[in-house]
Amino acid sequence: MKRIHKLRTMHYAPITILVLGSWFLGFGLCGCQSHQFYVNSRIMMGTIIEVTSVHKEAAGVVFGELERLENLLSKYKPESEVSQLNKKAKLKVSPETFFIVKKAKEFSTLSSGAFDITVGPLVDLWGFTDKNFTVPADEKIKNILKLIGSDKILLHNNESVIKFKFPGMKIDLGAIAKGYAVDCAVKKLKEKGINSCLINAGGQVYCLGEKFGRPWRVAIKGVLNSDFSGFVELTDKSVATSGDYEQFFIQDNKRYAHIINPKTGYPADSGVISVTVIAPDGLTADALSTAIFVLGKERGEKLAEKFKGVEVKIYAQDNL
Numbered sequence: 001m002k003r004i005h006k007l008r009t010m011h012y013a014p015i016t017i018l019v020l021g022s023w024f025l026g027f028g029l030c031g032c033q034s035h036q037f038y039v040n041s042r043i044m045m046g047t048i049i050e051v052t053s054v055h056k057e058a059a060g061v062v063f064g065e066l067e068r069l070e071n072l073l074s075k076y077k078p079e080s081e082v083s084q085l086n087k088k089a090k091l092k093v094s095p096e097t098f099f100i101v102k103k104a105k106e107f108s109t110l111s112s113g114a115f116d117i118t119v120g121p122l123v124d125l126w127g128f129t130d131k132n133f134t135v136p137a138d139e140k141i142k143n144i145l146k147l148i149g150s151d152k153i154l155l156h157n158n159e160s161v162i163k164f165k166f167p168g169m170k171i172d173l174g175a176i177a178k179g180y181a182v183d184c185a186v187k188k189l190k191e192k193g194i195n196s197c198l199i200n201a202g203g204q205v206y207c208l209g210e211k212f213g214r215p216w217r218v219a220i221k222g223v224l225n226s227d228f229s230g231f232v233e234l235t236d237k238s239v240a241t242s243g244d245y246e247q248f249f250i251q252d253n254k255r256y257a258h259i260i261n262p263k264t265g266y267p268a269d270s271g272v273i274s275v276t277v278i279a280p281d282g283l284t285a286d287a288l289s290t291a292i293f294v295l296g297k298e299r300g301e302k303l304a305e306k307f308k309g310v311e312v313k314i315y316a317q318d319n320l
């Protein structure tokens with residue numbers, strides 16, 4: 001009998017990383033007269049995007065860029081390039097979509113397949129896309145595994161064409177596109193001469209420049225309760241967290257979370273509860289946190305060593 005005891009998704013729910021000094025959501029001006037900054041938030045990409053800056057126009061720049069990329073990269077938008085590619089299995093795409101898929105393939109190779117955007121059909125099967133959660137039959141999972149593997153994504157560099165080796169394949173950029181979008185927004189801010197801003201895209205954070213001459217302080221939420229497990233001070237860096245406590249359901253006393261092990265087709269079961277990655281750019285922080293979550297503590301730390309300027313904090317079941 002199918003019994004789902006508890007459902008929890010991050011849809012518009014709390015964020016794992018909070019920014020100290022910007023503790024309220026919504027539109028507003030924050031701080032005393034000499035230290036005023038604007039905090040704006042909007043729901044995009046299925047989460048809350050919060051922008052904090054002394055520059056009034058910063059939020060508009062960030063939201064504009066994120067909206068542009070959401071229209072290109074979201075599998076939830078039928079007209080996006082990603083949805084069209086998933087439908088047609090072959091598509092001439094924009095340089096940006098081509099770039100992000102190429103980067104995703106590189107992360108797949110580096111992580112020995114732990115990170116893999118071809119998990120799309122598995123994410124759908126488990127109900128994490130439409131939030132209609134279910135534990136699929138083993139046979140169904142096995143069948144779908146034939147469609148999984150980034151080596152089955154063929155890139156034709158000259159024409160910017162992406163082709164799937166098998167019909168039915170689907171890519172899901174949920175573990176990499178928010179990071180990339182935040183990087184693009186930062187680039188746009190810099191072009192406009194804005195050099196101090198904090199973007200929090202549902203726990204995917206970028207700290208641009210400083211906040212009144214000091215690094216931005218970003219609090220990392222604890223994994224077991226609502227307390228903070230500490231904070232980091234960052235300048236021109238991104239921080240991202242992947243955890244099993246954000247989107248999950250419990251059926252028959254077993255917990256199933258949204259990060260899938262592409263090798264087994266089941267939710268990752270490496271003993272890791274949460275991974276926080278600090279990196280020079282958002283894309284790396286985003287993709288790496290998911291890859292490490294699948295790989296587990298030891299193999300994950302080894303993977304992180306391959307990246308320059310990256311720091312990792314892993315909470316595993318045995319080190320809480």
Ligand code: FAD
Binds near residue numbers: 117174176261294
């Ligand atoms: P991360 O660890 O960064 O990513 C986990 C996600 O990546 C999973 O949810 C899955 O989608 C995928 N994934 C699972 N396993 C793997 C793996 N082994 N390798 C690679 N990828 C994997 N959600 C909505 O509900 N509605 C929306 O309209 C919506 N729009 C979106 C638009 C965009 C452009 C993006 C990027 C995401 C959107 N989302 C939407 C998804 C939502 O915000 C996700 O919850 C989010 O992307 C997951 O991010 P995370 O940081 O929590 O986890």
Ligand code: MG
Binds near residue numbers: 175240242285286289
């Ligand atoms: Mg991520």
